Amino acid sequence: GAVVSQHPSWVICKSGTSVKIECRSLDFQATTMFWYRQFPKQSLMLMATSNEGSKATYEQGVEKDKFLINHASLTLSTLTVTSAHPEDSSFYICSALPLAGNTVEQYFGPGTRLTVT
């Protein structure tokens, strides 16, 4: 149980285009999902917290107009990288916090590798 998927697993796009990454909780509902970014050989940095039905909360230094987050349902959150540039190339990982069970444990997706050329 508690499986989180991400789609696509990897994507290559041209500079200036936009890319959408999906994060789904497959067997549970999640009011809160988190988006992390991981540069090569570095740790995960929280980008934003996504709450179903409301605006995402972005961490300091993360451009909300560049990284659009939508959490339209209890099982889906999307991250859209707008007007992507090579410096946006990174590994993006989402996690989901189950609605039920009063748990604080986040379940992580497998990640999406974005390469901007």
Added chain:
Amino acid sequence: AQSVTQPDIHITVSEGASLELRCNYSYGATPYLFWYVQSPGQGLQLLLKYFSGDTLVQGIKGFEAEFKRSQSSFNLRKPSVHWSDAAEYFCAALYNNNDMRFGAGTRLTVKP
């Protein structure tokens, strides 16, 4: 700001040897503590977690970790390392139920 420190960027051990990976969290209310493992190009796999109770927690793949409040530490251990354990290991702390902080990671290399 809350933070997690993993002092060792890279550790090399021989197969069959014991392993200890260090982790310290910033002082304050005890957060929930986690250890994750990440293979190249993969997502995170939870090894174990500490919420409360017994300070020695057992995880998957033969790993264990000990929470020491006096040292603000949550070190990961394994008595005998296998070649398949080579990966990146992340310690994480969850503060205030929604603020997850990761350490910088420790890369484990296993020598045959």
